[in-house]
Amino acid sequence: GAVVSQHPSWVICKSGTSVKIECRSLDFQATTMFWYRQFPKQSLMLMATSNEGSKATYEQGVEKDKFLINHASLTLSTLTVTSAHPEDSSFYICSARRTAGEQYFGPGTRLTVT
Amino acid sequence: AQSVAQPEDQVNVAEGNPLTVKCTYSVSGNPYLFWYVQYPNRGLQFLLKYITGDNLVKGSYGFEAEFNKSQTSFHLKKPSALVSDSALYFCAVRDIRGNQFYFGTGTSLTVIP
Numbered sequence: 392g393a394v395v396s397q398h399p400s401w402v403i404c405k406s407g408t409s410v411k412i413e414c415r416s417l418d419f420q421a422t423t424m425f426w427y428r429q430f431p432k433q434s435l436m437l438m439a440t441s442n443e444g445s446k447a448t449y450e451q452g453v454e455k456d457k458f459l460i461n462h463a464s465l466t467l468s469t470l471t472v473t474s475a476h477p478e479d480s481s482f483y484i485c486s487a488r489r490t491a492g493e494q495y496f497g498p499g500t501r502l503t504v505t
Numbered sequence: 506a507q508s509v510a511q512p513e514d515q516v517n518v519a520e521g522n523p524l525t526v527k528c529t530y531s532v533s534g535n536p537y538l539f540w541y542v543q544y545p546n547r548g549l550q551f552l553l554k555y556i557t558g559d560n561l562v563k564g565s566y567g568f569e570a571e572f573n574k575s576q577t578s579f580h581l582k583k584p585s586a587l588v589s590d591s592a593l594y595f596c597a598v599r600d601i602r603g604n605q606f607y608f609g610t611g612t613s614l615t616v617i618p
Contacts, residue, residue: 397548433611434595434608435549437605440605482546484548496548498548499546
């Protein structure tokens with residue numbers, strides 16, 4: 392079956408620093424990857440959609456200069472939270488989609504900014 | 506616009522009893538509907554989906570869901586609940602063009618031993 396991994400699974404960083412989260416499709420090529428954010432006891436909110444080799448499309452209200460997304464290959468997308476603040480603490484989940492295929496979700500990354 | 510609603514934040518059911526987690530949808534065009542389960546600090550696990558065909562969809566771990574077009578509902582069901590079914594359940598609709606998901610607010614299911 393299709394597997395999507397995220398690294399790290401949990402990260403703690405200090406306010407003002409940047410942190411990078413990786414999303415990998417392990418056994419398939421993902422033409423499109425999605426990044427979601429989930430606050431405690433709330434639903435997933437789509438942050439951005441990225442296609443391999445092109446700029447990400449951000450949802451309204453998501454700061455693209457703060458949440459940098461790179462989709463440099465068909466198996467890897469990264470989300471970098473720049474100058475993190477405590478309000479950025481959240482659970483970040485990626486999903487990957489094959490060409491005209493199903494989406495598969497990663498296990499999520501818990502970010503805590505102190 | 507696509508959206509789903511989960512009217513219940515919390516559902517409690519006794520072990521061995523049937524369970525239902527409700528979902529209603531609003532879509533333009535034919536709906537692509539999904540159910541996912543999330544355990545604490547984990548990502549989403551796919552349970553089942555409805556694209557077309559039989560209105561009763563069977564999925565993982567003994568779950569099933571019934572697509573009801575007239576009531577625009579897609580309720581998740583299981584004949585006999587297990588304690589291990591306790592988790593957060595999300596209903597979702599997928600946008601056919603963009604392939605992005607729109608999730609409901611989630612329903613926390615607690616199965617009481």
